[in-house]
Amino acid sequence: MSRKVWITGLGTASAAGIGIEPLWDAACQGRSLLGRIEAFDPSGFPSQVGGEVRDFKVNKVVPKSYRKATKVMARDIELAVGAADAAVRSANLVTPGTDADAPRTYPGERTGCHIGAGLIAAELDELTGALVEAQTDGGSFDIHRWGREGMNHLTPLWLLKYLPNMLACHVTIIHDAQGPSNTITCAEASSGLSIGESMRVIQRDKADLCYCGGAESKLNPMTFYRQVLTGRLNTQDNDNPAGAVRPFDRTAAGMVIGEGGGIVTLEAAQTAQARGAEPYAELLGFGASHTVNRDGDCLKPDAQGTGIAKSIAAALRDAKLDADAIDAVVAFGTSNADYDAAETAALKTVFAGRLADVPVWSAKPYVGMCGAGAGGIDVALAAMMLKHQKLPATLNCDQPVDGLNCGSAPARDAALNHVLVYTPSLGGQNVALVLGKA
Numbered sequence: 001m002s003r004k005v006w007i008t009g010l011g012t013a014s015a016a017g018i019g020i021e022p023l024w025d026a027a028c029q030g031r032s033l034l035g036r037i038e039a040f041d042p043s044g045f046p047s048q049v050g051g052e053v054r055d056f057k058v059n060k061v062v063p064k065s066y067r068k069a070t071k072v073m074a075r076d077i078e079l080a081v082g083a084a085d086a087a088v089r090s091a092n093l094v095t096p097g098t099d100a101d102a103p104r105t106y107p108g109e110r111t112g113c114h115i116g117a118g119l120i121a122a123e124l125d126e127l128t129g130a131l132v133e134a135q136t137d138g139g140s141f142d143i144h145r146w147g148r149e150g151m152n153h154l155t156p157l158w159l160l161k162y163l164p165n166m167l168a169c170h171v172t173i174i175h176d177a178q179g180p181s182n183t184i185t186c187a188e189a190s191s192g193l194s195i196g197e198s199m200r201v202i203q204r205d206k207a208d209l210c211y212c213g214g215a216e217s218k219l220n221p222m223t224f225y226r227q228v229l230t231g232r233l234n235t236q237d238n239d240n241p242a243g244a245v246r247p248f249d250r251t252a253a254g255m256v257i258g259e260g261g262g263i264v265t266l267e268a269a270q271t272a273q274a275r276g277a278e279p280y281a282e283l284l285g286f287g288a289s290h291t292v293n294r295d296g297d298c299l300k301p302d303a304q305g306t307g308i309a310k311s312i313a314a315a316l317r318d319a320k321l322d323a324d325a326i327d328a329v330v331a332f333g334t335s336n337a338d339y340d341a342a343e344t345a346a347l348k349t350v351f352a353g354r355l356a357d358v359p360v361w362s363a364k365p366y367v368g369m370c371g372a373g374a375g376g377i378d379v380a381l382a383a384m385m386l387k388h389q390k391l392p393a394t395l396n397c398d399q400p401v402d403g404l405n406c407g408s409a410p411a412r413d414a415a416l417n418h419v420l421v422y423t424p425s426l427g428g429q430n431v432a433l434v435l436g437k438a
Contacts, residue, residue: 007281053260083260084263113211184197191378280387285432334362389437396408
């Protein structure tokens with residue numbers, strides 16, 4: 001596994017819109033993109049703030065011949081397709097999705113696709129008619145009537161909208177990726193794990209190009225209510241969306257849900273170089289682990305951040321670097337106090353006495369916590385940091401926790417050779433990636 005892997009294209013779907021440039025601009029300006037939820041009426045929920053992708057129509061980013069297929073795309077799928085289109089264009093690739101008649105940059109059999117996905121919730125209006133027919137005379141739900149009568153009120157292709165593998169399915173069809181393909185559903189760690197799998201596929205010469213990352217939308221009444229029930233959301237700052245997410249701050253009051261994700265194009269350095277591609281960054285290391293915290297019934301993270309630290313250590317070993325080589329950290333940083341504390345403990349284990357000198361930054365004050373898409377957004381922003389040699393503005397950390405270099409600060413130039421990105425999922429999966437200056 002000796003082939004070098006470059007990140008050559010960046011595509012994000014976030015509250016900034018589609019594409020990395022508007023998101024990067026907002027981060028450098030220190031402009032939060034969070035606001036009151038508009039996708040549904042949030043007034044009945046204790047948390048009413050979100051990071052929404054507004055004014056996006058998926059039929060504008062698919063070929064005309066494929067627009068009929070958008071009828072069976074759930075929101076998560078649409079976001080992945082939009083982010084993938086942006087990544088392909090960012091990398092200056094020619095695919096059937098961008099120009100059906102032009103010679104493509106890579107043959108389909110040398111193109112892979114690995115995209116992380118979450119639990120896709122059905123739209124309420126699609127379920128209503130079916131659920132009405134599955135009631136008992138007393139008005140309660142009857143599983144037997146659901147099977148006999150209720151399901152008959154769903155459209156024949158209904159299930160195709162909600163299978164997690166359909167994110168990768170549509171991207172592979174649109175861009176003719178016939179090589180190794182997979183879907184990873186490991187909650188927030190899904191994007192990073194998918195990028196790591198694409199890296200391995202290219203390293204072992206099973207593909208020259210891979211689309212990878214993840215996307216998810218939890219801004220659906222059913223999914224959102226699940227998040228409310230976890231007790232992890234900020235319910236105190238509905239009147240202050242821009243200041244609601246305060247990672248690693250002593251006043252952190254919980255997460256804000258976002259929607260979106262990031263798809264990046266990975267290429268073998270030799271084939272990218274041969275076509276004259278300009279890399280954003282090199283992908284140097286990948287590591288993963290799992291945390292089981294029985295003391296908290298697996299509902300809270302391990303307070304010592306043991307699993308997070310193990311994934312980071314594995315990524316550093318893979319990159320053949322030690323912690324002293326890391327110039328900045330793109331953290332998970334959800335503003336949930338328990339998880340922020342676990343991350344802080346892990347970073348102290350990894351960096352020891354040097355931690356106070358390493359900038360720690362989070363994208364969540366800008367776009368919210370985007371589930372399976374969170375890591376894809378973080379990797380795209382880390383690649384921009386390396387390309388532009390710049391740290392974006394750090395928001396909402398006026399009272400940083402002890403030991404972390406994460407206080408509020410404007411964007412500033414920085415000498416960056418290596419950036420660490422890690423994502424611990426709320427379910428216990430952990431992934432870390434090391435990016436290097438190209």
